[in-house]
Amino acid sequence: MSPKISFRDVVKTYPLKSTTFTALGQVSLDIGDREFVAVVGPSGCGKSTLLSMVAGLVEPTSGTVTVDGAPVTGPGPDRGVIFQQYALFPWLTVRGNVEFGLKLAHVPAAERRRRADHAIELVGLADFADALPKTLSGGMKQRCAIARAYAVDPEVLLMDEPFGALDALTRVQLQDQLLDTWTQERRTVLFITHDVDEAVYLAGRVVVMAARPGRIHRVIDVDLPYPRTEEIRLSAEFARIRNDVWTHVYHQSPAGSAA
Amino acid sequence: MTVVTAPEKTPTTPQAPRGARRTVHPLVFNLIALVLAIAVWALTAAAGLADIPGPLSVSSRARELLSDGTLTEDALASLQRVLLGFALGTLVAVPVGFLMGWYPVARGLLEPYVQFFRTIPPLALIPLVIVLMGIGETPKIFVIFLAAFMSCVVAAFQGVTGVDRTLIDAARVLGASDRTVFLKVVIPASTPFILVGMRIGLGAAWATVVAAEMIGAQKGLGFEMVHAQTYYDVPTIFVGLISIGVIGLVMDRLLLLAERRLTAWQERR
Numbered sequence: 001m002s003p004k005i006s007f008r009d010v011v012k013t014y015p016l017k018s019t020t021f022t023a024l025g026q027v028s029l030d031i032g033d034r035e036f037v038a039v040v041g042p043s044g045c046g047k048s049t050l051l052s053m054v055a056g057l058v059e060p061t062s063g064t065v066t067v068d069g070a071p072v073t074g075p076g077p078d079r080g081v082i083f084q085q086y087a088l089f090p091w092l093t094v095r096g097n098v099e100f101g102l103k104l105a106h107v108p109a110a111e112r113r114r115r116a117d118h119a120i121e122l123v124g125l126a127d128f129a130d131a132l133p134k135t136l137s138g139g140m141k142q143r144c145a146i147a148r149a150y151a152v153d154p155e156v157l158l159m160d161e162p163f164g165a166l167d168a169l170t171r172v173q174l175q176d177q178l179l180d181t182w183t184q185e186r187r188t189v190l191f192i193t194h195d196v197d198e199a200v201y202l203a204g205r206v207v208v209m210a211a212r213p214g215r216i217h218r219v220i221d222v223d224l225p226y227p228r229t230e231e232i233r234l235s236a237e238f239a240r241i242r243n244d245v246w247t248h249v250y251h252q253s254p255a256g257s258a259a
Numbered sequence: 260m261t262v263v264t265a266p267e268k269t270p271t272t273p274q275a276p277r278g279a280r281r282t283v284h285p286l287v288f289n290l291i292a293l294v295l296a297i298a299v300w301a302l303t304a305a306a307g308l309a310d311i312p313g314p315l316s317v318s319s320r321a322r323e324l325l326s327d328g329t330l331t332e333d334a335l336a337s338l339q340r341v342l343l344g345f346a347l348g349t350l351v352a353v354p355v356g357f358l359m360g361w362y363p364v365a366r367g368l369l370e371p372y373v374q375f376f377r378t379i380p381p382l383a384l385i386p387l388v389i390v391l392m393g394i395g396e397t398p399k400i401f402v403i404f405l406a407a408f409m410s411c412v413v414a415a416f417q418g419v420t421g422v423d424r425t426l427i428d429a430a431r432v433l434g435a436s437d438r439t440v441f442l443k444v445v446i447p448a449s450t451p452f453i454l455v456g457m458r459i460g461l462g463a464a465w466a467t468v469v470a471a472e473m474i475g476a477q478k479g480l481g482f483e484m485v486h487a488q489t490y491y492d493v494p495t496i497f498v499g500l501i502s503i504g505v506i507g508l509v510m511d512r513l514l515l516l517a518e519r520r521l522t523a524w525q526e527r528r
Binding site: 055056057074075076077079080081083085087088089090091092100101104105132133134148152 | 423425426428429430431432433434435439443444447448450523524525526
């Protein structure tokens with residue numbers, strides 16, 4: 001089966017005063033249809049750059065990024081993005097935010113309303129549909145952002161450290177909710193995080209990256225069944241995989257030695 | 260020294276005075292400040308410390324000017340100039356500011372002019388403007404226009420450049436074109452900046468009108484004050500000054516109210 005998302009020899013460099021800074025050096029990775037892939041790595045390893053390329057917000061310096069075999073040329077509603085800073089439009093209500101993408105797609109009003117309400121319901125914000133973002137907590141803001149992405153029904157969900165700014169309890173709740181909706185309506189998910197536990201708990205495959213230059217250090221399969229529960233989180237197998245990932249994240253060989 | 264004995268009455272009214280003190284409306288203090296200022300003014304005048312009229316003679320002069328219609332006429336004349344100049348200034352400043360913020364080329368072309376003319380007080384242009392445009396309404400409105408434009412254009416420009424990058428990205432990944440990003444994200448996101456710019460612009464316009472009227476006008480608060488100066492009519496000058504202050508304050512409050520309404524979505528810290 002052909003991959004949903006494919007990185008081929010992707011390099012990203014930024015010009016500096018006298019030299020060039022290599023954010024990503026020669027990354028190749030295939031992500032299958034409806035697969036949940038998490039990317040972990042130290043800061044500066046280019047994991048967010050990887051996501052921005054699929055989103056069409058950043059262009060690779062060389063190499064190709066394809067979705068469904070077609071090179072990415074810009075952003076589009078087939079790829080939903082969830083940002084760490086929520087990025088809600090503060091002047092719109094929860095419903096206004098969720099309907100934003102549907103309006104752009106010229107979805108008729110009644111249908112728009114129905115789909116927005118469905119997405120709002122899915123993330124448990126039905127009671128806050130008419131609230132402005134400033135009245136919501138961080139967790140609720142992020143749930144609204146998730147509903148906004150779901151509403152346009154993207155095939156690919158790109159999540160850039162979405163739960164990074166939340167407290168531990170809210171984070172776990174949103175992780176469970178995300179898995180819940182993912183098992184109901186499977187999409188391809190590329191999930192960036194610096195939290196090893198989060199990566200292992202959510203993903204079917206964890207990509208460990210290294211920094212300077214940003215590159216893939218190791219790809220680790222997570223052979224844990226879905227739906228994942230508290231029991232799995234506490235299992236010995238989970239601990240084993242987490243330790244494996246942890247080791248590769250925090251005890252990487254010195255920069256530059258990898259090919 | 261005697262030993263301090265415990266007060267016996269305290270338990271009966273424990274928290275009441277403190278609670279009452281907290282609920283005093285801040286307006287009460289504003290009012291006290293106002294009364295105090297008038298009292299100081301009255302005392303200074305009565306004691307002959309400065310050769311100024313007291314509140315009573317000024318208010319009776321104000322009554323005279325009101326009853327013969329001069330004050331109303333002057334205030335309306337000044338207001339009309341300010342509002343016209345301010346409206347024109349804002350109307351031109353917002354699109355120009357947007358243009359400068361959105362297109363680097365427009366910014367490169369326009370910014371030198373804006374930065375240069377911003378350093379020249381609009382009043383300094385009056386001699387030139389009178390030579391070029393005469394002493395009718397046009398030069399006055401032009402100077403006010405310039406004062407409002409300069410304050411507002413910078414605010415609009417900064418509003419656009421200050422729009423959160425992730426908000427623009429969020430709109431683009433949902434399928435927004437450049438045009439949609441501008442209309443649906445940049446404009447609402449920069450509204451708070453523009454409204455602040457408008458407030459500063461209105462203040463600048465009001466300050467300018469009075470000065471502009473001091474040079475060749477037939478009506479207006481500024482004209483009336485210069486006119487009174489030639490007759491040593493100090494009470495009238497006081498009436499003019501107070502009217503300028505009160506009208507300026509009212510206009511500022513009105514814009515502040517509009518700002519609060521239009522940007523109620525903002526997170527205030």
